[in-house]
Amino acid sequence: MNTLEIAVIPGDGIGKEVVPASLKVLDAVAEVHGGLKFKYSEFPWSCDYYLEHGKMMPEDGLNSLKGFNALFLGAVGNPQLVPDHVSLWGLLIKIRREFEQSINIRPAKFFKGLTSPLVNPNDFDLIVVRENSEGEYSEVGGRIHQGEDEIAIQNAVFTRKGTERAMRYAFELAKKRKRHVTSATKSNGIVHSMPFWDEVFNEVKTEYPNIDTSSYHIDALAAFFVTRPQIFDVIVASNLFGDILTDIGGAIMGSIGIAPAANININGKYPSMFEPVHGSAPDIYGKGIANPIGQIWTAKMMLDHFGEYELGQKVLDVVQEVTYSGIKTPDIGGKSSTTDVVNAVCSKIKEF
Ligand code: NAI
Ligand code: MG
Numbered sequence: 048m049n050t051l052e053i054a055v056i057p058g059d060g061i062g063k064e065v066v067p068a069s070l071k072v073l074d075a076v077a078e079v080h081g082g083l084k085f086k087y088s089e090f091p092w093s094c095d096y097y098l099e100h101g102k103m104m105p106e107d108g109l110n111s112l113k114g115f116n117a118l119f120l121g122a123v124g125n126p127q128l129v130p131d132h133v134s135l136w137g138l139l140i141k142i143r144r145e146f147e148q149s150i151n152i153r154p155a156k157f158f159k160g161l162t163s164p165l166v167n168p169n170d171f172d173l174i175v176v177r178e179n180s181e182g183e184y185s186e187v188g189g190r191i192h193q194g195e196d197e198i199a200i201q202n203a204v205f206t207r208k209g210t211e212r213a214m215r216y217a218f219e220l221a222k223k224r225k226r227h228v229t230s231a232t233k234s235n236g237i238v239h240s241m242p243f244w245d246e247v248f249n250e251v252k253t254e255y256p257n258i259d260t261s262s263y264h265i266d267a268l269a270a271f272f273v274t275r276p277q278i279f280d281v282i283v284a285s286n287l288f289g290d291i292l293t294d295i296g297g298a299i300m301g302s303i304g305i306a307p308a309a310n311i312n313i314n315g316k317y318p319s320m321f322e323p324v325h326g327s328a329p330d331i332y333g334k335g336i337a338n339p340i341g342q343i344w345t346a347k348m349m350l351d352h353f354g355e356y357e358l359g360q361k362v363l364d365v366v367q368e369v370t371y372s373g374i375k376t377p378d379i380g381g382k383s384s385t386t387d388v389v390n391a392v393c394s395k396i397k398e399f
Contacts, residue, residue, distance in 0.1 A: 050084045051353060054115040054318070059093045059134075060327025061337035062121020068389040069119075069342040075393040076350070076358055083355070088115070094125035094134050103137030109145055117349050118142065118320040121342065122327040139322075143179065146317035148310035149209065150216050151179040151289065152348070153324065155276075155296030155306070160370030161379055163301045171276035175296060176220060177289025178213040179310065181206060182240075184286045205240045205285070207247065214251040216313060217283035221258050223356070224280050228252070230262040231284035231292065244285065269295060297324055304338030304378045307345035309352065319352060321345040335384045338376040340366055343392065365395045 057066040070087060077083045090111075092104040103123075105111075112118060123139050124131055142148070156172040157163060187202040214230075221228045230248045234241035245262065252260050263271065265288045271278065272295045284292055297306040306324035323341030331337060343366055350359035369391045375381030376388060383391075 048084055049082055050086055051116045052086050052088070052114070053349075054112050054118045055087045055089045056092055056118065056120045056138075057089070058121040058123040058138075058327065059095070059125045060122060060329050060332040061325075062093075062123070062327055064332070064335070064337045064385055065323070065339045065342040066119065066121040068339040068385050069346050071389055072343050072362065072392055072396065073346050075396040076362060079396060079399045080355075080358060083358075087119075092138055093123065094129040097129050097134065097137070103134060104141075109142065112142070112146075113317060115318045117318050117352065119346070119349065120320055120322040122323065122325060124327045125329065127329065142320055143310050146310075146312055146320070147180070147314060148312050148317075148320060149178070149180040150213060150311040150313060151177040151293075151308060152220070152311060153177070153289075153293040153296060153306065153308045154344075154348075155293075155300050158300055158305060158370065159367035160372070160375065161301040161305070163299055165273065165276070165299055168299065169275070169277035171279070171299070172225075173276060173279040173296065174220065174224070174281055175289055175293050176213055176217040176281060176283045177293065178209055178284070178286050179289075180286075181209045182286035203237075203240050203285075205243055210244060210247045211251060212313065214248055214283050215254075216311070217281045218251065218255040218258055221255075221281040226257060227259045227261070227280035228255075229268070229279055229282045230260065231265050231268050231282060231288045232262055233265045233288070235264060240285075248283070265292075268292070272296065272299060293324070302338065302379050303341075304376065305340040305344065307341050307348055309345065309348045311352075321349045321352075331378075335386065336376050336378075337385050338378050339385050339388055340370070343389075361399060362392075362396065365392055369395060 057063045097103050124134050154174040157168045157170045181204045183203045185204040188200040190199045217228050234245050303325045308324050310320040312319045347359040347362045374383045374391045
C-alpha cells in the first residue's frame with residue numbers, strides 16, 4: 048500500500064467548504080485504486096487562528112509541514128477582520144517562499160459543460176509554467192526624495208539558475224503533453240532581461256530536440272490567448288507575465304471557481320503545495336454553493352505530481368461529465384450545491 052501523507056490547510060471562507068469536499072473525492076479515488084491511501088493531517092491556520100493567537104501560524108509551523116508528501120490548501124483571507132497583506136504574507140507566501148516553490152503551474156482548458164466567453168473556444172488545452180521566485184517580483188529597489196523629485200526604482204532580477212529551472216520544467220512537462228513549448232518574451236522592449244531570457248530559452252531548447260518551440264512577445268501572446276488559445280500547449284513565462292497570462296487563462300475557461308494551481312518545489316527539499324486560484328469568497332461562504340471544481344482539479348494536479356496520471360485524468364473527465372450533465376453550482380449557471388457536485392463526482396468515480 049502506498050500511503051501518501053497530506054498536510055491539509057482549509058484556511059478561510061469557502062476553503063473550509065471546498066477542501067473537505069475534495070478530500071471525499073480523493074478518498075473515492077483511493078478506494079477504486081486499491082493500492083493507494085491518503086493520510087490527512089489538518090492544520091487550522093487561518094484568519095480565525097490569527098484572531099486567537101496573533102499570528103497566522105505557529106513560529107515552528109513550517110517545521111511541522113516539512114515531512115509531508117504534499118500540502119493541500121484551500122484559501123486564505125478574511126479582509127473584514129484581518130488585512131490581506133497580513134494573512135497572505137503570514138501563511139501562503141511564507142510557505143511558497145520558504146519551501147522554495149519556485150514554479151507555479153496553472154492549466155486552462157475548454158471545459159465541457161461550461162460556457163467560455165470565447166465565441167469559438169476551439170477545445171483549447173494549455174498550461175502556463177510561471178517562474179515563481181524572482182523576475183519582476185523582486186524586492187530589489189527603493190524610493191528616494193519626495194514631492195516632484197520623488198523616484199521609485201523597481202529592479203527585475205533574472206538569474207540563470209531560476210530562468211533555466213523554469214524552462215527545463217516546461218520542456219519536461221511538454222514531453223508528457225503535446226510536445227510544444229512557447230516562450231513568453233518582450234525582448235523588443237525590455238533590453239536586458241528579455242534578450243537574456245531568449246538566449247537561455249534558445250540554449251535549453253537544444254537539449255530537447257523532440258519538442259517544438261515558438262516564442263512570442265507577451266502582448267501578442269496575451270491577444271492569442273483570446274483569439275486562438277488552441278495553438279498553445281506549454282507556455283513558459285516570467286513571474287509577472289505568467290501572473291497576467293494565467294488570469295486570462297482562467298477567464299477564457301469561464302469561471303474563477305474552476306481554475307487550479309500548483310506551487311512546485313523541484314529540488315525535493317520541501318513539499319509542493321496544491322491550491323485553487325480563487326480566494327476565500329466571503330460573499331458566498333456558509334451558503335453551501337461554493338464551486339468545488341478548482342479544488343478538485345488541484346487534487347488532480349497532486350495526483351499527477353505523485354505520478355498517477357491516469358487517475359488524475361479520470362478525475363478531470365468525471366468532473367467534466369458531471370458538469371456537462373447539468374449538476375453545477377450557481378456561479379456556472381447551475382442550481383446544485385457543493386455537496387451535490389461532490390456526491391455526483393464520487394459516485395461516478397466509484398463506477399470506474
Ligand atoms: P475570490 O476569489 O475569493 O472571489 C472573487 C469572486 O468569485 C467572488 O464573487 C466569489 O464569490 C467568486 N468565487 C470565487 N471562488 C468561487 C467558487 N469556488 N465558487 C463560486 N464562486 C466563487 O476573490 P476576492 O473576493 O478578491 O478575495 C477574497 C479573499 O480571498 C481576500 O481576503 C483575498 O485576499 C483572498 N484571496 C486568497 C487567495 C488565496 O488564498 N490563494 C487568492 C485570491 C484571493
Ligand atoms: Mg494573479
